[in-house]
Amino acid sequence: MSKFSMNGREISFEAGRTILQVATEHSVEIPTLCHLQDADHAQVCRICVVEVAGSDRLLPACATPANEGMEIHTDTLRVREARKTVLEMLVASGQHTCFAWNRPRETWSEAHRRSAQRPWHDRNCPADGECRLQELIVEYGVDTEHLVPQDMDFPLDDDTPLMVRDFSRCILCGRCVAACNVVQVNEAIPQPFGRREDKPLPRGWFPLADYERCVHCGECVQACPVGALFEKKAFGLIGPGEGDRIRTTCPYCGVGCQMWLHVKDGRVLKVTGVEGAVPNEGRLCVKGRFGYDFIHAPDRLTVPLVRENGVLREAGWEEALELVAERFLRLREAHGGDCLGGLSSARVTNEENYLMQKLVRAGFGTNNIDHCARL
Amino acid sequence: MTNSIAEMEEADAFIVIGSNTSETHPVISTFVKRAVARRGADLVVIDPRRIPLVEHAAVWLRQRPGTDLAVINGLMHVILRENLAYEAFIQERCENFEALRAILASYTPEKVEAISCVAAEDLVKAALLYGKAGSAMILYTMGITQHTNGTDNVKALANLAMLTGQVGRRAAGVNPLRGQNNVQGGCDMGALPNVLPGYQVVIDAAVREKFEALWKMPLSPQVGLTLTEMLPGAMEGKIKGLFILGENPAVSDADSAHVKKALESLDFLVVQDIFLTETARLADVVLPAACFAEKDGTFTNTERRVQRVRKAVDPPGKARADWEILTDLAGRMGLGWQYDGPEAIFREIAACTPSYAGITYDRLQKESLQWPCTHAEHPGTPFLHKERFARGRGLFFPVEHEEPYELPEGDYPLILTTGRILYQYHTRTMTGRCSGLNDLASQARVELNPADAQALSIANRELARLTTRRGSIVVQVKVTDRVGPGVVFMPFHFAEAAANVLTVTALDPIAKIPEFKVCAVRVEKTA
Numbered sequence: 001m002s003k004f005s006m007n008g009r010e011i012s013f014e015a016g017r018t019i020l021q022v023a024t025e026h027s028v029e030i031p032t033l034c035h036l037q038d039a040d041h042a043q044v045c046r047i048c049v050v051e052v053a054g055s056d057r058l059l060p061a062c063a064t065p066a067n068e069g070m071e072i073h074t075d076t077l078r079v080r081e082a083r084k085t086v087l088e089m090l091v092a093s094g095q096h097t098c099f100a101w102n103r104p105r106e107t108w109s110e111a112h113r114r115s116a117q118r119p120w121h122d123r124n125c126p127a128d129g130e131c132r133l134q135e136l137i138v139e140y141g142v143d144t145e146h147l148v149p150q151d152m153d154f155p156l157d158d159d160t161p162l163m164v165r166d167f168s169r170c171i172l173c174g175r176c177v178a179a180c181n182v183v184q185v186n187e188a189i190p191q192p193f194g195r196r197e198d199k200p201l202p203r204g205w206f207p208l209a210d211y212e213r214c215v216h217c218g219e220c221v222q223a224c225p226v227g228a229l230f231e232k233k234a235f236g237l238i239g240p241g242e243g244d245r246i247r248t249t250c251p252y253c254g255v256g257c258q259m260w261l262h263v264k265d266g267r268v269l270k271v272t273g274v275e276g277a278v279p280n281e282g283r284l285c286v287k288g289r290f291g292y293d294f295i296h297a298p299d300r301l302t303v304p305l306v307r308e309n310g311v312l313r314e315a316g317w318e319e320a321l322e323l324v325a326e327r328f329l330r331l332r333e334a335h336g337g338d339c340l341g342g343l344s345s346a347r348v349t350n351e352e353n354y355l356m357q358k359l360v361r362a363g364f365g366t367n368n369i370d371h372c373a374r375l
Numbered sequence: 376m377t378n379s380i381a382e383m384e385e386a387d388a389f390i391v392i393g394s395n396t397s398e399t400h401p402v403i404s405t406f407v408k409r410a411v412a413r414r415g416a417d418l419v420v421i422d423p424r425r426i427p428l429v430e431h432a433a434v435w436l437r438q439r440p441g442t443d444l445a446v447i448n449g450l451m452h453v454i455l456r457e458n459l460a461y462e463a464f465i466q467e468r469c470e471n472f473e474a475l476r477a478i479l480a481s482y483t484p485e486k487v488e489a490i491s492c493v494a495a496e497d498l499v500k501a502a503l504l505y506g507k508a509g510s511a512m513i514l515y516t517m518g519i520t521q522h523t524n525g526t527d528n529v530k531a532l533a534n535l536a537m538l539t540g541q542v543g544r545r546a547a548g549v550n551p552l553r554g555q556n557n558v559q560g561g562c563d564m565g566a567l568p569n570v571l572p573g574y575q576v577v578i579d580a581a582v583r584e585k586f587e588a589l590w591k592m593p594l595s596p597q598v599g600l601t602l603t604e605m606l607p608g609a610m611e612g613k614i615k616g617l618f619i620l621g622e623n624p625a626v627s628d629a630d631s632a633h634v635k636k637a638l639e640s641l642d643f644l645v646v647q648d649i650f651l652t653e654t655a656r657l658a659d660v661v662l663p664a665a666c667f668a669e670k671d672g673t674f675t676n677t678e679r680r681v682q683r684v685r686k687a688v689d690p691p692g693k694a695r696a697d698w699e700i701l702t703d704l705a706g707r708m709g710l711g712w713q714y715d716g717p718e719a720i721f722r723e724i725a726a727c728t729p730s731y732a733g734i735t736y737d738r739l740q741k742e743s744l745q746w747p748c749t750h751a752e753h754p755g756t757p758f759l760h761k762e763r764f765a766r767g768r769g770l771f772f773p774v775e776h777e778e779p780y781e782l783p784e785g786d787y788p789l790i791l792t793t794g795r796i797l798y799q800y801h802t803r804t805m806t807g808r809c810s811g812l813n814d815l816a817s818q819a820r821v822e823l824n825p826a827d828a829q830a831l832s833i834a835n836r837e838l839a840r841l842t843t844r845r846g847s848i849v850v851q852v853k854v855t856d857r858v859g860p861g862v863v864f865m866p867f868h869f870a871e872a873a874a875n876v877l878t879v880t881a882l883d884p885i886a887k888i889p890e891f892k893v894c895a896v897r898v899e900k901t902a
């Protein structure tokens with residue numbers, strides 16, 4: 001164990017860690033925009049700078065190893081000023097119009113009105129309320145009153161069915177690049193200054209996706225700290241902080257990914273991965289993340305059906321279940337339990353599988369119970 | 376699975392066989408790919424198709440479909456020849472090794488190449504990577520089990536792992552990846568004809584007594600029928616009434632025309648589901664169920680991890696949770712069950728299932744637990760067979776290669792193999808109703824090698840007729856070298872072009888899994 005002092009407090013830590021890691025472990029908050037632990041991605045945004053005694057320069061906490069005896073200050077005036085300067089640059093670099101949307105329209109500049117004409121800009125940014133940049137701008141008191149959106153030919157990619165990439169809000173933090181290439185290892189977003197850009201882009205580079213390789217997992221969207229990447233289906237339906245979040249297990253494959261269902265007005269409108277939880281560590285695939293519409297499909301079965309004269313007609317529960325019980329009991333009496341059988345499902349819960357086999361064994365009187373997926 | 380998903384990032388080598396992991400278990404594939412990209416792990420992919428994982432592989436063995444066993448035996452032959460077997464482990468923990476050695480002698484790389492078309496030098500390379508690895512994991516899925524010799528394939532993989540001592544440790548083991556989210560739980564709960572919850576066998580009188588006391592009903596001592604036996608049973612009139620919960624065998628099962636006929640010949644069919652599936656349309660009574668987002672409960676994932684399912688929204692209309700319907704029905708059948716909710720059912724499960732005994736909803740609120748978890752303080756079990764195998768010593772089970780049930784010949788010159796694709800799930804009852812997923816893959820496309828496409832003068836996206844001895848369908852063609860010459864691949868998800876109209880019902884004699892993976896087919900251009 002080594003020791004250093006952070007904001008006057010003595011902290012012990014194990015060697016081989018960065019200042020940021022040690023700070024996080026001891027609940028000292030150092031802001032970051034680009035850091036993505038799962039991908040060792042850091043050192044882009046320079047928001048995490050701290051003062052270390054003996055160094056003239058401010059040092060990035062994400063990339064500076066924690067050393068014995070260091071004296072670190074994470075929140076001095078100098079540190080705050082440096083962070084503020086970076087934030088001012090970032091917010092001025094694109095169309096971060098949430099501050100204007102949260103003001104009366106009359107106060108808008110001409111540039112704001114033009115910005116609202118852009119596709120997907122006819123309402124407030126989908127990240128408004130949970131944007132890392134917005135939070136920091138408020139916290140560090142960056143002037144947003146005189147902020148004018150950048151009028152540039154930012155690339156916009158909304159050609160695919162599930163996601164929108166609106167680079168007018170991209171702060172080039174590289175998190176999506178790391179999420180795609182290092183977390184999911186899909187390698188669908190070329191590294192900075194890589195190939196693929198057919199026309200010169202403003203500021204040289206944007207993290208465009210290569211749809212020959214993209215598998216639409218949405219990891220990049222989940223990683224984006226701002227409103228540059230967002231989901232198409234949920235756009236405008238559920239905002240940050242709206243509705244409830246319920247943790248559950250993915251209904252598709254056997255990985256059993258942990259997911260949040262975002263629910264508003266009795267409808268599941270969005271799904272995200274539970275960060276920092278086994279087994280999936282926040283990752284999801286395209287089915288888990290985007291395969292929720294079936295829950296509210298208009299053709300869900302809503303009433304029991306009973307066959308009469310060859311056709312299925314609606315019935316009440318009482319009628320349907322009485323009929324089922326009576327027919328199964330009659331068959332059992334006439335031919336013995338082994339003339340009955342049950343098929344349980346890999347898609348219902350353990351509790352329901354248990355009851356199903358119990359019903360077949362104890363109620364039907366047979367071991368003719370199986371399920372449809374023998375693996 | 377014997378290991379945990381998290382251990383995958385620690386493995387030094389992998390054999391992925393018969394598993395298109397990045398499409399069927401996408402998040403598991405990220406762990407494998409990360410081990411390769413970040414830690415330099417060696418990945419061996421054994422698959423007839425150029426699946427996406429091949430791109431990350433150190434060696435790719437493209438075997439002729441249905442020859443997996445020859446390839447696995449070949450790997451073991453090389454491992455023995457190169458003295459890479461783990462003698463101490465074999466002596467201390469296994470038995471019947473000499474019988475295995477005897478059978479492996481003839482599986483030289485040259486013979487294996489003749490059987491499987493896998494180049495001898497690639498086989499050797501793969502064997503060395505696996506044989507020399509510090510810790511190595513084998514991952515497999517249906518590609519291994521959906522054969523008439525599926526059980527043998529699984530045994531061969533166990534032989535391979537035991538031979539090298541790659542079991543019973545972190546990041547070393549044999550791992551079947553479960554296809555559907557709660558297959559593991561369904562099996563654990565005894566939704567199988569031969570075992571009660573916790574794999575307690577029905578032919579054991581002591582086991583039955585325990586359950587008879589708990590359930591207060593006499594139990595049949597006879598092993599029941601599997602699904603693949605119940606259907607012919609229905610045709611013969613032996614099975615008269617069937618209750619199907621949340622499944623769609625009319626599309627998902629091999630030879631689906633046959634399945635439909637079997638279901639139609641029942642006296643009484645009840646289907647409980649969330650949609651009016653192809654199977655539900657045949658039912659006498661259809662019961663509307665709640666989906667996963669509308670109920671509480673637990674699922675058990677492929678690594679034996681028991682996790683909570685939580686109700687987020689109400690079921691539509693009068694639909695009810697499956698457990699509620701079953702409890703209600705049981706009451707009407709005179710069983711008098713008293714459950715006020717899933718937690719009460721789970722308490723009963725824990726009471727009669729030793730491997731779940733230590734799991735409670737309270738614990739699951741804070742953590743997820745991998746069974747065996749046998750008492751309240753038990754932390755759960757990340758990997759199995761640590762000190763010993765379930766049966767004591769690991770038994771080598773020598774198995775020989777056999778040709779698939781149906782081989783290409785004459786009028787049916789190509790091999791058809793079936794599987795899953797990323798954007799759809801099972802018979803599409805769920806994904807088929809999801810916008811976006813459907814835009815990305817809305818219809819079945821059969822994969823055809825460019826050489827075959829040229830010989831048949833079929834162009835990409837043209838329609839072709841696929842005919843087997845059982846049926847015929849018309850489907851769009853995707854010309855791609857993902858499949859090798861002589862092989863066509865068809866996803867099984869689509870009811871309107873159901874691959875399973877074509878496949879064989881020949882069963883693995885033990886696991887009773889149909890041979891979905893290999894049959895003979897003719898492909899023709901349609902006018």
Ligand code: SF4
Pocket residue numbers: 179180181184186187188189209210213214215216217218219220221
């Ligand atoms: S959706 Fe997934 S694969 Fe596609 S660019 Fe984003 S992270 Fe990469």
Ligand code: SF4
Pocket residue numbers: 169170171172173174175176177207223224225226228229
């Ligand atoms: S799109 Fe989002 S995550 Fe990607 S670089 Fe831009 S701001 Fe960062």
Ligand code: SF4
Pocket residue numbers: 250251252253254255256257280283284285286287288289400401402403
């Ligand atoms: S999110 Fe994808 S990988 Fe995870 S459980 Fe669901 S289907 Fe499987």
